[in-house]
Amino acid sequence: MLVPTSYFVILSAVLFTIGATGVLFRKNAIILFMSVELMLNAANLALVAFSREFGTLDGQIFVFFVMTVAAAEVAIGLALIVTIFRNRASIDVDDIHSLKG
Amino acid sequence: MNLADLTQMVLRPIGFLGLWASILLIVDLWIPKDRKTITGWLTLLGLASTAIVVAYTTGEDPVAMGGMVKADGFAYMLYYIFLLVAALTVLLSMSYIEKNNIERGEFYSLILFATIGMMGMAMANDMIVVFVALEVLSIPLYVLAGYLRGKAESEESAMKYFLLGAFASAFLVYGIALVFGATGTTNLEAISAAIEGGAANRAYLYGGIGLILVGLGFKVATVPFHMWTPDVYEGAPSVVTAFFSVGAKAGGFAALLRVLYVAFEPVTADWAPVIAILSALTMIFGNISAITQTSIKRMLAYSSIAHAGYILMAGVAGGQGALTDFAASAAAFYLVGYAFTNMGTWGIVMAVEKEANTNNEIASFAGLGKKRPMLAMAMVVLMLSLTGLPPTIGFVGKFYIFTAAIDAGYMWLALVGVVTSLISAYYYLRVIIVMYMQDGDVEADLPWTLSLAVGLTTIATFVFGVIPQSLLNIGNDLISGIF
Structure with missing residues (x-):
């Protein structure tokens, strides 16, 4: 039985959110960078x-x-x-x- | 797609410039360290010959690479803008990088590679090309922002630009993934057809459009995705700031307008109000924040945010046939005007700047009116153009873009534009007041290449402000019947 696409999309949304949260809240440049990845x-x-x-x-x-x-x-x-x-x-x-900002 | 596609005519400008940039990297190895200006002149030659190639390619079948790129009139118009901006940057940088001891040959090649990215953005007809071109544009700029090696603020600027740029790219990619999920394709025209067909999943589609707007909004620095701009612009070498305040913005808008006008045309009624609000917020925030700045580089950074708002105004006229063409042409004209005006302004900032990133206060311009009357006069013209007062190109650009917004039914947006332009007069005219009314011991360093660039841009700002018709006709001819 195939896993429905929506499961993957939900997982990817969760991963994306974790990444975005990491960029916004972590302080170490390498970790920020890993979050972007x-x-x-x-x-x-x-x-x-x-x-x-x-x-x-196309997608692949x-x-x-x-x-x-x-x-x-x-x-x-x-x-850098x-x-x-x-x-x-x-x-x-x-x-x-x-730089102030 | 097959190999023959790669040699299609429309790809020649970009291929030619890419070849030139690569050869330049190698040739530079034989150019002695104290004569790197030669590389600069070779770069200019490359840009000029690319412009000729572009001129000869106009009129060829625009579609290539199996529909992934479409180099139509809109793309050609923007090509000329990119090449102009790159040429002015090279002219400005010759003395600048020599003065600051960052005269390394790859500087010029990086500018060319970024220009290639911009050209890719302008001709992208597929989300994949949009993304790849955006990165080809961004990656050299990250390096250029940190080009003052050893200077903390330049490195910091590069780091901030890089992290936020990569962050924005991730949003763009995820947005593209969602749009792909909604429509099953990455081709802009096919996306439009799929939405029209009604099969598209609306949740994915709107989520995707939103994320794409975030990603490209970062690149062109619209509120609320602008917070990196002042820091990055302040820390980067001034000549590089000049380049990305105009070039990267133009590239971002090229892709943004095409994606909105072509791919999301069937749902214009849904995104146009969002664009209008973003545009209004950007104009208001950019202009008001600029008022309190004391550093000219930060002031110009906020001014560039404000100008992104004005250009974004063209976005509201999507999906309306001839009017959309007109709006695209108005945006292109605005970009030409902004290119001349802003490059000239940065040239003067560089003339007053002694060493990189010093003498950058607005107060450092005190007394320029007496010491260097010609330079101060040029600054007056450029400041008037940034404000949007006649008889300058800035006025004409604003006039056309406001007209496009009004014709699209966004009277209030044009009003916001007019009011914020009035606000902007306060901080632009303050520079003029400081130059003429205050005494100071400003010293301007004007090598002839810098004077040439400042002179040319100032004259163009003035002349095309008085007789804009020829330039407008070029734009209108190239951009007709496209959207």
Whole structure:
């Protein structure tokens, strides 16, 4: 018996919300970053689930693009985190506040 | 799709620029460290020749890659804006990056790669392309924002931009996933057809539209997704700020308007009021917050938020055939005006700025009127244009965009626009007052490339404000019968 698509969508919505909450409330830049990845992967799950329901490949192809882009973002993001850590010996976003805002 | 698709005519501008950017990365290795300006000139040459390629590609069959991209007149109009913005950025950056010792060759290539992303946004006809192009646009900008290596505020700006940009992309992807779930396709025209067919699941669809608006709203900095803007604009190198205050905004709007006008056209009545409210909030919040700023970079950041509100006004005219074309053309014209005006303003900010991110107070402009009368005069023209007073291009842009809103039945929105423009006069004119009425020992550093860029933009701001017809005709010709 197939699991209904709505189950996957609900799971992905839950994952997405956990990710978004993480970005909003956690303080460590790496954890923020992991939360963003969780959000992206929640979207991937939804895409694959819908793709299975419709019997088309569009959604699955899109997942590959999302994964590729996420990899590129990781490269840039980690590089930025490393440079910041070199200067301040901390990646806590609460410590990064030389700009008012 | 097959390999032959990749060589289709309409893809040539973007392919040409991509090739140029890649070759530039390699050529730069042979250019000695103290003569990096050569790379800058080669970049300009690349942008100019791409503009020629664009001109020769206009009129070709716009659809390529199995319908994933559609380089129509709207896209071409925006191509010219992107290329113009990139060229002005390169011109402004030659002296800037030399002065601040960040003269590394990849700077120019990054600008070109970001421009490619913008061009992708303009021709995207599929959600996948929208997303990929958005990232191609954003990732070089994250790097550029942190280009003043070792400066805490630049790194902080890059970090904030990156985290919030990635956060916004996640919203966009999830929104696309939901729209895909509602309609079974990612192609913009097919989404529209599926909604029209009535098969679309409304809950998924509206959830998806909302999340896509959040994702793209972040990129173009509309309220309530604007909070990153002042910090990022303040910390990034001024020349990079200039680039993304205009370029990234134009790219974001290109995709936003096309997605709204094409994909979600059947449900215009549902999203247009939301866009109107967002636009009104953005104009009100951006202009009021700008009043209290003392740093010119932060003031211009809030001003750019406000301008995003004005451009967003074009969104309310969706789904109305000729009127939608007119609104798109008005938005494009507004972007041209904003490109000239804002790039010029940032050029003057850079002239007054001694070292990166110093002398950025509005008070630092005191006495400019006496010391540098020409430069102060240029600033007056540009400030008038940002306010939207005649005879400048800013006035014409506002006039057309307000007309589009009124024709679409949003009289109140145009009124909000007029009132907030009046409010904005307060802080733009304050700069003029500081320049002429207060004494100070401001020193402006004006290398000839910077003067050229400031001069060209100021003249364009004034001339196209007096005789806008030729420019408007180009826009109207390119953008007709598209939406």
